Amino acid sequence: MLLIIAVITLPALQMVWTSLQLTDETGVSHGFAGLANYQRLFAEPALAGVLSNTVVWVLLVVGVSIVAALGLAQFLNKRFFGRRLVRWALIVPWAASLVMTSTVWRYMLEGGNGIVNRFLMDLGLISTPIGWYQDPRYAFWSVVAVGIVVTIPFTTYVLLAGLQAIDPQVYEAGKMDGAGPWKAYRYITLPLLRPSLVIATILVTIYVFNSFPVIWVITGSNPGNFSDTTLTWAYKIAFREQLNTGEGAALSVINVLILVVVILLYLRAVDGDRERQSWLGRTWAALTGRLSERWGRSGSAGPVPAAASGRVRPRVWPRLRPVVLPLAGLLIAAFFLAPYAVMFLGSFKDGAELYAVPATYLPQNWEWSNWIDVWEVLPLGMLLRNSLIIAVASTALVLLIAVPAAYYTARNRFAGRTTFMKLVLITQVLAPVALVVGIYQEVVYVDGVNQYWAIVVVNAAFNLAFVTWIMNGQFAGVDVAIEEAAMMEGLGPVRRMLRIMLPVVRPGLVTALVFTFIQVWNEFVISLTVFNDPTNDRVTLPVGIQQLVGLNETNYQYLFVASLIATVPVVALFIAVERHLVGGLTAGSVK
């Protein structure tokens, strides 16, 4: 708890403080400015456009990816040949660092040499290349589309976990009562899935609101504010255009306030829903009612093709099922793996072919040497080692602190417990990008610049909240009787924890572990600032890879190779624990 205060709350206060300071173009502070920064901000002509972009971005990305993920989760919950493959395919986009995924998307969306254009032209859908991320008419929508695609996998896993938690017996009972597939979905699946949906919505909203890399990498260097959201705009104000750190901080403060208000409103609505039907509950019911009706009516048009056609052609379905399901699975897997396939193939192309017009699908000359040269271009061994040390240590530290904390909050009802849990949640809404200055100052103060322990502690603090939250739900779900029985047997508290509790909450533990590991493994901005000392071989992998982005050139082939190498350990970890993972994600529901 102290750690969270130190690492997150203090920098947040620092951010508020900065927003009240007069700071000049070089970052030197010239005293107190009152609300002048806020006044300037509200006078910016681009403000309205950026705000509406932000609203559209969050609503559209969250909405569409949740609907699509509902369908996907339903699909992946069925048994069919190759299901594991599809699940692995969904893991890759989640595990790959967002910066890298965005980079490859940007590359794919190029105009003349973009592979998306090549594909669409081969299909005959468009006749001339379109500058997807360049043309102001399409730029924002391209970014939204990419946002949706990269958000779906994580959302799907959260919902899949919820689906798997539903007792099959409930469906049996429903069938006996004469409920058809659609009624079952409407009256059994959706209501039972609600806790997962609530969590998914909150997590995804935070994730999407704060998703800086997608927009920044793809359209960050585009002139104008056609595709800026508040977060990328704040960065532009502080470091690119206005060069006004104070005004940027002011926008970040507003950003956090909006998100906190939205989440609190949502939580209250959901909480209130338990006792009485609140407006949100009613809307939700109406919405799902209408949705399920529509899906029911329009059959295959719904996003759940398998289930839908099951209703339309009940006779044919059993025979088609073994063919259609794996086929659909294959298509989905191919869709989500496509960007990484492009990355993989691109890593074998030479510099000229990467920019060939039209784009080539397969490399004309397989440049195997790219994969060898990259080890000379980058000190990959050192980078991998550092990232591994930091990720493992941070994950261990998080679990060491979060597990007892979660256990305590789950077993003891103390004053302000719900407030505490909500506060823990709110720490999640602060984007590291906005806090980096404050964090750096603190790390300097404790003399921890470029020290392993400092970056480990900072990373741990950022993930502590989420893990505490998940583990709290897990412990709360364990029957107290089990523990009492153990106590009778004469087991002390430590042994009780190790022998009884931890095995029981293993799914949650695994989830927390994987989640933290990925976050730390891919973390960029803070490592760049507080742990960056090439002279003494102290650089993390995402920061090191960024060296390939030069002033006048980007060595995409090496960038792709390095990104793929960086993704491998995470995907391997995933595949190893995938089975345990699914059970744990939603266990920490809002209670």
Place this chain on the structure above:
Amino acid sequence: MKVRRRVQLFSLISVAGLVATGCAAGGGGSSASGTTLDQERCDQITSGTAAGATTSLKQPSGGDQSLRVQQASLKTELPRATVGSKKTISFVGGAYTGTTEAYWKDLAGKFEAANPGYKVNIRIIDWNNIDQQVSTMIQTKQYPDILNQNKFSGWAANGLLQPVDSMVSPSVGNDFIPSFKQNSYYQGSQYGLPLIASTRALFYNKDIFAKVGIEKPPATWAELVAAAKKIKEAGYTGYGLPLGGEENQGEWSLWMWSNGGEWKSGDTWGVNSERNVQTLNFLNCLTHVYKVTQPNPGQTNRTDGVFRPFANGQTGMIMGASFAPSLFKQWNANVNYGVAPIPLNNGTKPFTLGVQDYLVSFKNPGNTEAVSKFLNFFYQSDNYVRFLTSQGFLPTTQSASTALKSDPNFAPYLDLLPIAKFYPSTDPAFPKAQGTLEAQLGTALTPGVDPKSVLDQIQAAATQGNGG
């Protein structure tokens, strides 16, 4: 329900607001510039008879609230710790290429071997993140001992830098090419050591020129338009125009200066002068009237969007740069191209854009001796030339120019150095003007946007401090 509806309403309102401002700008555009651009008006620009072509630069209307007045009085407090001589110094620089970090680490190693007891910690940051990183260091008062950047005047105005002329030996200090050295002063003191330079020139594809029957590269805007039209008819991009955020200040400066416009006239900013509006109109003509550019020039970045297609033989002409050949070589491109002076309009004098980056030194107590040792070590001819050849940039010293005279990659550009014009980067307000230009200039090519309003925005950024 209520809240949800309000949110929807809100987004509707803001969308409506957007549409409304879009319309207003569109309307204003046509009225501000008199008539909309058409063939005739565009041709007038290059024939020198357009309105404003003969008038001299107008004084900008914006007030000149100089930052300097305000900042000069505020000397920031520097950490006054031990004033012993410190032997470990930090070097922060930008990653010009994938080998920049390797070069500096290697150099630091050699320096430490030659000067036992001294240590240089190297930290190289990619150019996308360097501004944010340096700003973070300054806000937290963790000043690097040596910094490699493309600007210095803002820090000098805040009293954070130490004058460098006394820190390098006279043989180094007097070796800089005079125009570069002059461009390193702020209020009478030299705060920057010229590090690298690059110059620009027109690149044209010789094969395409031969194919469409153009004999010599264009020397004027009118000839450029004629050539570009022919090239376009043959199915290539006539002229590759990058006004995307990556480097549009360079492209813009070339067009502005070749039409006789300026960033500043005397001490006053003149970004939105009539002449400059005309230049921006001409770029609109290239895009929308003559239609000789690649699609979306307003959002096209230089390296990937213009250099790459040129290297692949798809573009007739571009504004090339002295470092482009090394890129072409890396991309295994075998484009057959020629290098020519920048085409001019309105009878302006020949020039080239010279861009220089600097090394500066922050005031950290006790660091002068070590910093001075390292700087002198770096500017030793062999070390410095190795930096230039490995990174593909032009020298800023006379001795290195002589040493590189025989190198075919450098020779054509070395001769241009004496006529180089520079950004007004010694003005502390320039970084902000540049940032706003980078972020906004491309929008001037969006249909319906008034070019003057975009230039007004840049002018405002240059003349208003953050306190205003």
